[in-house]
Amino acid sequence: MFQILLQQMLTMLTLAIFGFALIKSKTLDSEGTRQISTILTMYVMPAAMIASFHTDFDLSRLKLFGWAAIAAFLTVLSRIFLNYFIFDKNDRIAKYSVTFPNSGFFGIPIVTALIGIEGVFFMTAFIMVTNVMQWTYGQTLISGNRHSMSIKKLFLNPAMIGATIGLFLFITQIALPPFIWKAVDSIAALNTSLAMIVIGSYLANSNFKEIFTSRPAYKAATMRLLITPLLAFIIIKLLPINNAEVELVLTIASVAPAAANTAILGRLFGGDYKYGARIVVLTSLISILTIPFMIQFAQFIYAL
Incomplete structure (x- = not known):
């Protein structure tokens, strides 16, 4: 697995x-980068989620989906609790970056490489939960205003729509024509390439001196990539999941770098979005080294 990773x-x-x-x-x-990001977020990632539900209905698999969602919720709560003791009250961007991983851009490509598109089925549970938390707790955290939460975006964002469509097709087993599924699979296959091109564009537009000399950013990166994943591993270990595929998917979601929304929502709601962008880029770079080792360490913990 280490070599594949x-x-x-x-x-x-x-x-x-x-x-x-x-x-x-x-x-x-x-402008081209913005358009690629829009295509990726609005269409490609939801297509990958929908494609992962293209399988025969299995009640045991649906129960595991529920456990994956519970694990995601507990993981986010543990980070919120830990951040309270680690970061200053006003360091809202750092708290957000530690709480929410880039499980879409980074997680889906890794899951697809290790397990296949069917593994995204369980990643979707994680993404659904973190999306709900991002547009409620996360938005309130960055804006500092409890009334800034958007109920519309909570239910009508692309990830929730893709997950809802996928779940509906999985439960009802509605037979769609093969050419539609083939088209969805083809769109989903764009995820890795487009996501990494967008990450590369972030790097090209960044000031590397500011990124690598920011001590607060390193603190956030250490929490995001090393400390909070350890908490997640313990939670996954303690829950009665007992399924290696689900454990691996949840592990991948937990070790991903900071969510791109750290910068995006920072800009929308008055946070220090430049600081957020530095954390996103820094964690994305370092995670290339940390992810393989952290996943291997998680497998050791689960085997105990």
């Missing part, structure tokens, strides 16, 4: 470098 991380790094080169060569500009 390392190969996948190197592949993702190469794609990120490609995205970096596209920006530096002016083949791609900021």
